[in-house]
Every structure is written in structure tokens, then in C-alpha cells.
Amino acid sequence: MKAYSREVSVALTLGGLLLGLAIFAPSFYQAQPLLSLAAREAPTLVAACGMALVILCRQIDISIGAQFSVCSVCAGLLAGAHWPIPLVLSASITIGASLGALNGSLVAGLGLPSIVVTLATMVTWREGLRWLRQGIWVDLPEGFQWFGLRQSAGQWTIIILALTVLVLLALFMKHLAAGRFIYAVGSDAEAARLAGIRPRRITFAVFVFAGALVGLAAMMNVAQSPQVDPNSGTGLELKTIAAVVVGGVAISGGRGNLWGVFAGLLLLACLGPALTHLHVQAYWEKAIQGSVILLAVVADGGHRRNQGSP
Amino acid sequence: MAGTGETKVLHEYRQAMTVLGKSLRLRHESILLLILAAEWLFFAAAGRNFTTLDNTFNILRHSVEIGLLALAMTAVVLTGGIDLSVGSLLGLCAVLFGTFWRDAHLPVWAAMLLTLGAGAAAGGFNGTLIAWLRLPPLIVTLGTFSLFRGLAEAMTRGVDTFTDFPASFLFLGQERWLGLPAQAPIFVCFAGAMWLLVHCTTFGRSLRAIGFSPEGARYAGIPVRSRVVAVYLLAGLTAAMAAIIYTARLGQAKADAGVGYELFAITGVVLGGVSIFGGVGSVHGTLLGVAAIAVLNNGLAHVRQPREVAGMLTGLLLLLALSGSEFLKRLATRRDRCQPSPAATEKA
Amino acid sequence: MNRILTSFVFAGLAILAGCGKSADSSTGSGQAVLGPGAKKITIAFLPKSKGNAYFISCMKGADRAARELGVELIFDGPTDPDPARQNEIVENWITLGVDAIAAACENREGISTALRKARAKGIKVITYDADALPDVREFFVNQATPQGIGYALMDEAARLCQSEGEFAVIIGSLTAANQVEWRKYVEERRAAQYPKMIMVAVRPCDDLKDKAQSEATTLLSTYPNLKLFLSTTSLGVPSAAEAVKQAGKAGRVKVIGLGLPSENRRYVKEGVTDSVILWKTEDLGYLAVQAAFAAASGALKPGDKTFKAGRLGEFQIQGDNIMLGKPFIFNKDNIDQFDF
């Protein structure tokens, strides 16, 4: 139980928020808006899972926002070239994976600090995309939106897809050796090496996998509207990192789990709409979100302090 | 004598290490110098009016705010920390300055002092959370990153803009003083002060110690917590200073001032060879790093390249410089596999 | 290693000195790099931000003008929302030595400091889209005053919901200057003319399509009897339309705003969006460059009453404003005639 104290506290906070909404703004609970809210946040969840893996591995990837944009635009262009949807999907994932592979090889192979590497790649991809595309929206062909399904069907598909990814990953991290190896490497790479695990390979794989997830997320986002905004990834990295740490994953790696990340993301995702429903002025939003993040970590800091230095 | 052999082995080992250490320190900064020189040569040859005095001053003027932030960031990163909130704090301070001056009807100098105080307080807030609650700096400052920006927007509702500052104040950001941009002397003095602080005082020494090993520093009787608080406080103070100069340069203060500056500052710092894990790095390295980026941005404008190219090249430059010096290090140590893999030495 | 280094630096200094001279001699024109050929006028064209469809279509017009006039055109602008960037770019252009600058001003006072320097250096300054302080530019190419736009938007909104009911406003960002102005005039008009209409919320979308859509969705569920979305940012209109469509409230909730026909065509035709208001952006860019050229070559002087702009013909000049003409309302019937 103690191990899960953080996840629980986040979940309780979320519960409190939802309860408060139920009392003061019942209008929040309407099927259709909630459905589209969930659908809109589904891609973020998938990306956040990728980020969680990276952070558990004691690395960080601040380039996923840029990766997201690149994947979205590429997916859009391919769809525009009338590729079949499955092909576009796999292409988007492949592109994401290869972008991740570049980060991975620089971090794991050359041993550069991940935050610096991904800072550099972030700037490069983002500006490069602007340079090539000038920020023009990509128009998608008819019938591409919602994967050609009916709207609600499409939304459900996206939500279920995201949840499946979450559940599978959570199980994978808990019950499959590979998952535990990620924890091991994040906890102490040298010890992992002595135990016969290859930290560099694991790290590399994690970056690639995270990239692939970002590619998937991008596709899930593209499928929700008839046009692609090349800036769609802006700020995604901060959003996901916030969700991950609020969800109780230690930034120093090796500790935390995906359920917490899920709770953290839900909390942050509901916050925005909640504020609107409670008629809070827009210009308070950033401040409130910031305080929520701080409160989450401060609350965590309390019991971490007793365990000596971090 | 005990362990004559031991001393023999160690002697060689030591020589290897010291030689390596020296040459490396030399290496990174010389790489940067080469890059800088190369940039300068290229733009001087290819660009129009790149080498004029005015332009040199432009480069200076445009990189003062980021330079200030980068200098403060250097101290922070030396302790193994990071401060993502400086950009937002710049915005908040700009707004505060405007409020003090226009709404509270304070004289400019008083507004400045108050703003500096506010900046220091905000930085101290970061520092306290980090040092006393032992929270990871990345997360704390990620939180304050949006908190400070949020407060700035809340104060002005986003719409309010402070303008019509007295010319005597705008002088600070727009005019020349002894032929130099007025903010240049401030920057130079601050840079000098930072260099002395980091390289010639016990304070700077203790920052490195903390960066290498916080616990070790604590056992050595270094007041780790107060030092850490001090560093973030300094960062806040610097952000406020940058905010004032920024306001003077633009002649207006608004909640969106300094968006994204934290990343520019960090880029300059790491490009300058400061280790993100703490302990290693130098102020002049940071200055070189910032200069390399500033010249690139400005020069590309003089060969008529759009800004996004500048951004792209900055990213590539960062990658090249880092992997370059890392690669040279590998060569020097001949793939000495006895040191643990990078992740193991990382303290987040 | 160090020897190489020093030699590099010396070489640098040498060339530096050389360039220094050539630069002084060639200030203003660009012979140094333009190579052989007649003295060419250089015009710099500054949008509020890069990667924005609105300014891209302005750029199209500017480009055509430049080709017709045979001038050299530089198009650059900020890629990040930092207001200081525009100043930086302008100041670089000053040292680069352009002949005229056509600028769309993100921050009136902010950019004015830079433009003032430009004029002091004898560079002609034309503002378009959003004006700077009057003393720092020769002419403002006035596509429509903020007041005109704000009123037009509000009138259109009122027409669609018979001057009563709730409506919500979606803006680009809390801080962008023009957004602030338009909001102001919309509110002003509402208070004056349509007291029965209630502005229930103003939400920023940080110029992100996805965020705009989420905001619209949330607003729809928060205010069940919302009758209309009014967006002052071009990407807000299609996003709001998409949100309305997904909520299945097409027709019941109207959508209007400033926007490009190209981005909104599909929704206008589907009847989700009723109308988008805009001027002919390409003409705006075209006119701005024409004016800049004329100003630089002395053809256009303060006090002129009319201005002949290439193939677009005569334009009225009121004071120091070159009037592009009234904003244009695109709807089902006419939207197909426009391809920008």
C-alpha cells in the first residue's frame, strides 16, 4: 500500500475535483462533450506513456512535441497522397520510431545527457518543419477523419486504442522481464550491467519505443479533424512531463508506474474544462495549473524528505 | 616505502588523468572558439554589412537578456540543478515593474529596486522548495514556469500593456553610452562579477562541490541548502534585471515578455560546455556559447536566411559541439570502459 | 591546435577589416552580394509571425508586386511568440541596409522603437495590417481599422442571432495586441447596439488548432443555450466549426469570425460556418509592397491624395492611411470565387 501512496493521493485529488464539478457544475457531465474531451486527450495519454518509460529509464525526452508535429504533418501529406489508412498509420509510427532512434543513439551510443540531446533535436525538428512547410495546414481527403468511421465510433476507437496501449504497457512494465529491466537500468545502470543487462541497448530501445508511441499518438490526433495543424505538438513535452511527475514517477528514474501517470494525466486534462465550467477567467488558468503541479510534488516531498537525500 | 608498485601504477594513471583533464578543458572552449571564428569569417565574407560596428552592437544588444539569464543559469547548472522558470519570471518581473511604475506611481528607480526584490523572492521560492523539501529542480521550476507566467497574465488579464516610460529610462535599453549600447556596460560588469564569483571565490568552489556530490559537500561542512537557495535567488534576481533591460529595450512591458528564453539560456550554457550533471563548466565557456548562437542568428539574417534556419542550425550546432567534444574525449581515454555508463553517473 | 586557432583568428581579422570597408561603401544598396546589375531596391516584408496562413497569403501578393517592380524582397518574421523578435529582425535589416520596410506590428509601442531607428537611417517605413505609432512610418496601408473589423464582426453576429442571446469569443492569445483591440471594439459595439446579446466567455487558444477546438467543445457543454461563436483569430473559425459539427449542433450554433476562405470553405459549404470576414489579403500584401517601393523611390510623398498601385489601380489616401477598402464577407454564395 505504502508503495502506492502517491498514486492514491493523486487519484483522490482527481476524485475531489470530479466531485466538486458534480456539485457546482453538473453540466460538466454530459455524454457527448465528455466523449470528445476523452478523445482529444487520448493522444496525450499515449505520448505520456512513452514519456513515462523514458523517465523511468532515468532519461528525459523534451523533443516529443516536435516529433509529434513532424509525424502529424507527414501522416497528413501521405493521407493527402491517398495512401490507405493502415499504411499511413504504420508510416507515422515508423517516422516517430526513427526520430526516437536518433535521440536514442546519441544518448545511449555516444553517452550524451538526454536532456541536452533532446533539447537540440527538439529545436532542429521544430524549426526544420517550419522551414519546409511554412506552417501551412494540411488538408486531409474526405473519409480520412475518424478512420472513415462514424464520428462516435471513431472517437470510441481512439479512446479504446489509447486505453489498450496504457493497460498493455502497464502489464508489460510489471510482468515482463523487459519492463523490469527498464526499471533496473533507471535505478542503477552500472548494477544492471553487472547483472548482465545491457543498459545502452535498453535505453536505446526505450527512446525508439517512445518515438513510436508519439507516432501513434500523432496519428490518433490527425484522425480527429479534417485538417492538420503543423503546430499541433507545441507544448506536448511539458504537458506529458507534468502528467508523469504529478502521477508519481520519480524524475530520477526507477520508481513509479503507469497507473499513476494515467491519474496524473486525467487530473491535468480535467483541470482546464473544469475551470471553464466553474466560470474561472481564462487568464487564471496557467497560474492554477502551475500551482497544481507544485502542490503535487510538494505533497510528495513531505515523505521523501525522511528518506535522506534524493 | 609501502606499495612502491602501487605508486608506480598510480603515477601513470594520474598523469593520464591530469593530462586528459587539462586537454579536455582546453578542448571544448577551443572548439567553440573555432566555431565562432568560422561563423564570423563566413558571414563576414557572405553577408552584407555584417561586420559593421552597428551590427556588432546589435548582436550585443540582442543577446544581453539571454546572456544575463545564461550566466545565472551557469551557476545553477554547476550545482547540478536547472531553472526552467527564468523566462516566465522575466515576464512576471516586466509586468511588476510596469505596475510599480505606472499604477503605484513610484519613481523608476524605486520600481527597479522593488522589481529586483520581487525577482529575488521568486527565485528564493524556487530555491527553498528545492533545497528544503529536496524536490527535483526540473519539476519545481517546471511548476513555477507556468505559475509565474500565469501570475503575469492574471495581473494584466493578458491585455494590459505598460508603455510611455520616461526617456531617461529607455536610454538604458536603446541609446548609446560612450559609444556603446547602454546595456553593454551592465552586462560586462555582471559577466565579470559572475566570473569572479564562480572561479575565484569559496562560493563558486562550494557550488562545484555541491554539483559533484551534494552529500559529500554537506559532510565537508558546506551549507548546502543555503548555497542552493542562494543560487536560485541569484537566478531570480538576474531574471528581474533582464526584465528591466528588456522593458527598456522595447519600451513596453507585457505578460508575454521573454517567452521561451529559458531554453535559449540553457542552450547557451550547455553549448558552453557546462555539464548538465553539475560540477564541470566555466563562465567564459557559457559566454562563448551564447556568442556562438547570437552570431549565428544575426549573421543568417545578413545572408537573408529566415529565422527558422537559424533555429535549426542552433540545434545542429549544439549536437555537433557536444558529440564532437564527447568523441574527442573517447579518443583520449581510448574507450576506457572502467567508468560507469553515463546514466549511472547521472543525478537527476 | 592553438597555432591553427590563432592563424584562424588573424585571417578573420584581416577579412573583417576588408569587409568593413566594402560594407561602408555599399550601405543602402546591396551590390556587394547582388553582384553585377543595376542598383536594385530592397524591400523587407515583416509579418506578425511566420507559419500563419493569413500572412502567407499576404506574402503571395507581396511577391507578385516585387516581381512586377523588379525589386528584391526579403520576407522574415518571428517564429516564436516573443514580441522582442520583431525588433531584432528590424534592427538587423537596418544594418543589412534595406531601402524600405513594410511591417505588420505585433506590439505597437514595442516595434515603434525599432522602426523609429530605421527612419532615422533614411529607410522608408510602411505599416500594414496593424499600425505602429504614427510618427515612425510614412503610411499605413489600412485594410480596415480595428474598429471597422470589430463592428463588422459584431454586426454580423447580431444579424445571425437576431440581436439577442449568448455568444462566446475565441481569441488567438491573451496578449497579442491586435486580438486585444478587436475584442475591445466587439465589446464596445455590443454594449452600444445589442444590449440583449451576452458575451458569456472569452477563451484564448494560444494559436493552436487543437486547443481552440477543445475550448469550443467545453464552451458548448458549459453554456447549453449558446447561440454563436465569434473568433477573432483565423484558426479559431474552422476549429470552432469542427467542434460544433462534432457536437452535432450544426445550424443551431452559428460560427463566424475572421478567417481565410481556403481554411473555411468546407464548413461554409456544409453550413456549419455562416460567414467569415476578411479583406483580400493578397491585395494587402501587394499594396504594401507597392507603397513601400513608391515611398522609397520618392513617387509617394506625404500629402498625396491618391496612390496608383500597379494592376490594382487607384487607392484613396486619407491622411497617411492608404485605404484598401471595406472588409469582405465570404459566405456560401461567393466563397468559391476566392482561392486564398
Add this chain to the structure above:
Amino acid sequence: MPPLLQLASVTKSFGAVRALRGVSFDLQAGEVHALLGENGAGKSTLIKIITGAHSPDGGTITIAGKRVPQLSPTIARKLGVACIYQQPALFPDLSVAENIALRLESVALFHLIDWPERRTRAAELLNRIGAHFSPDMEVRHLSMPEQQLVEIACTLGAGARIVIMDEPTASLTQTEQVLLSAVVRDLCQSGVGVIYISHRLDEIFGLADRVTVLRDGESVSTGPVKELNESALIKLMVGREVTQTYPPSEAECGEVVISCRNLGCSAGGIHDVSLDVHAGEVVGLAGLVGAGRTELAKTLFGITPCDSGTLFLDGKQIEIRSSQEAIANGIALVPEDRRRHGVILEMSVAANITMAIHRRLFPGTWLRFNAERAEALEFIRDLDIRTSGPDAPVASLSGGNQQKVSVARWLATNPRLLILDEPTQGVDVGAKNEIHRLIRRLAKKGMAVLMISSDLPEVLGMSDRIAVMRGGTIVAILWGQSTAHDVMAAALGLEVGAQ
């Protein structure tokens, strides 16, 4: 039958450093083969080669009769090589059970994990070595020796044929050592070969069958322990005579320097500690690990400030809330964990030595490099620290010399009370002796010394008085002449003639 392991003239260099210049070594089934040598003689490198962490530049490795050209950690593990490292190589964030499992299970990426099975196995292994903590504990909550036990459990579970123990008892107490040697014997019974590394000769003679001595990265001799005696062994190691005997105490006991009354610190888990330390006196602090000795030291030094009781310095009551205040009051602590707390490896010798005297050496905070260098050189000479110079990074020094730097830092503050926590742990015989003499010298100069040590002979040999701790408080104060038995009895809580 062929030897379990055979190394023939193995060589290995790091950059310019030739760590191994040709080592030959063989291990028979069922024997304990002690590996001796001063720090820097190449023991650790040799181990890393056997475990496949490093690959040798030259020479051959033969395991169980088969020649192994390419040895990696994985292969080594398959071939039954297991190692207990000096600093336990564990995963702090993971549970004990998982730590053990990660060592035992295959490194195949995709196989399901059987949590209950992991837990039961861990519990069973922990029992076998008599460790009393739950397999669900996260390792970062365990103490150093507890972590050591986890390491041992791993090797036990691995069913290894070749077990390497690198200073396994460095931080273990007497009882734990007894327990351990029992474990080792078990292993040998089952036909396992044990490579045993230790600086404690008594252990070697008690446990080992054969011994190989390394010097300067070369194996200088191999032979049955029976045929050797301590001095001969030491001679082989250092190539000279060193007396293992402890220097006699000449100091006459002076005034009470520090005295604590009912001192307690809930964070450190100590309570009601009452102790006087006189000038010129060496007080040994004995007790089992976890008895609260290190915690007491940390409390006196202000790392974990006391929250009850009172503290007197020269009769005046003082408050110590931080290490700065401790230093100001003339209290110094040479911590146990040298690499993490004692020195800052990346920084220069000079910087390390002067770190605690910034105030005195650099008035007005300006670094005065010449003064610093002079100060450092003085200590380098006094303590005979072997380094290329004051600017060499401490990382480039041998363990013993690093320890001396750590001591030098605190001598520089010339404290009234010097607390030494395991001062000779992991230090080779020569340096050990020097440190002992140093302690005497300091005591003679009138410094009060409080020495924590798990090396019982050391405690008995060095101390004027011995304070024995148990359960977070002092249970007995014995005179230096008392026997090991008395001390252990007190530490274990048996009846003794203690006052």
C-alpha cells in the same frame, strides 16, 4: 579433475595505466582461495576480468577445463561465476526480492515474471544467511551490511561454482562475520570454489586454504596458508616488514573535552547517550552494525541534529544544529563512506583538504591559490599522501591515500574532538598502520578522539576506553585492557562487568 578456473599471464591496461602485468591464478573446487594485495595491486581489475566486466588485453582464461576467448557478464554468469562486490551493485529503487531475481533469472527480454515465486525464493535465501528483513523492502532503505547480505543471497541463489568475495566483511560486525564464514564453508562443502579478498589477515588464516599475493599487477606467489605466517604474508604483499601490532598509548588523559548527557535523536534512532571524551584520549565505539554508532557520530557532527539531551564542550553547553556549527565548535567527523561522504572524488587534493577551512584560509571568500597549495602540501608531507601533486583529482589516489585526504581535511580544522568512523576500512595494511600511528600522535597532542570500528582487534588495540553501543544507546564503557569477549558480550547484550 581440472581446476574450476585458470588464468594464465593475464594483462590489462587502462589508457596509460597498466593495471595487470601478467597474472596467473587457479582455483580448485571446494577451496577458499584468498587473494591478497595492497590497494592498487590489481585485485579489483582481476575480479572484473573474471566476471567479464572487463576484457583482458592478453592471456588466457580457462573455466572448468574449457578455454573462454570472449567473456561477458552474461557468459560468466552462465559459466557459474558470481561476485560479491565491495560496494554492493544493487538497484536501490527495487525490492530485495527483485534485486535477487534480476541476478538469477535469465536476461531474456520477453519472459513472464512470477512474483510469488520471486518472493518465496528471496525469503528462503535470506533465511539461509540469517538476514532478518522482508524481501519486499526497497534496497535503498537497507543499511550497507544488509545490502551486503543481499549480495551474498544473490550468489547463493545463483548456485555459482566460482564465488568471488571482495572484502565481504569490510562493514560487517563480528557476529555477521562468523555467520558469513559459516556460509562460505557451506559453499565449499558443495564443491564451490571461493576467491576471497580481505585485508583482515586473521580472517584469511581462519578461512582460506590457499593464498595468492598480487603486487604491482603481478602474481608474486601462491601457496597453502599453512606454510605462511602473518609477517611473511605482509612481507609478500608490501615487499617489506610491517608490524601488525598497534602503537602503544602514551597520552595522559586530560580534561573532559566533550560530554553528552542523555543525548537522543529520533531521526537517527539513538536515545539517552551519555559519554565523556577527555583530551588526549582515544575512545573506541564498538557495537554491532545498526547499534547506532554511525548515527551517534552524525548527531554529534550535526548531520542529524539531536532533539533531546544536552551537549557540553569544555563544560559549556552547546547547540549543534548543522555541520557548520559542529566545525565552529571544533568537532570533526571522518565519515565511514569515504567515496560518497569523505572526499569529493572529482575535485583536486588541495580543494578537498581545504574544504572545511574556507573561513580561516580564505577570509573574505576570495580563493588564495598559493595559500591553499601551501596548506595542502603541508598535509601531503605530514600524512605522506602519495599523489602527483595538490592538483591531482582525488579519484586518482588509492583508497588509503583518499582516506588520508579525508583525515587531512579535518586535521586542517584542528578540532578538539575528532570522530573517526571506520578509519581503516578497505585500507591496505601499510596505510592502516600509518593511520593508527597518526591517531596516537593526535591524541598525544591533546586531541580527543572517538573511533568507531568494526575491526575488534583494532578497537581493543587502539582504545583507552571502549564504549559499547546496543539498540541506539551506550550499554557499557570498558577499559582498553578488556578482552574481545567482554566487548562482544556487551554488544550482544549479555551480562558483563560493565560500569
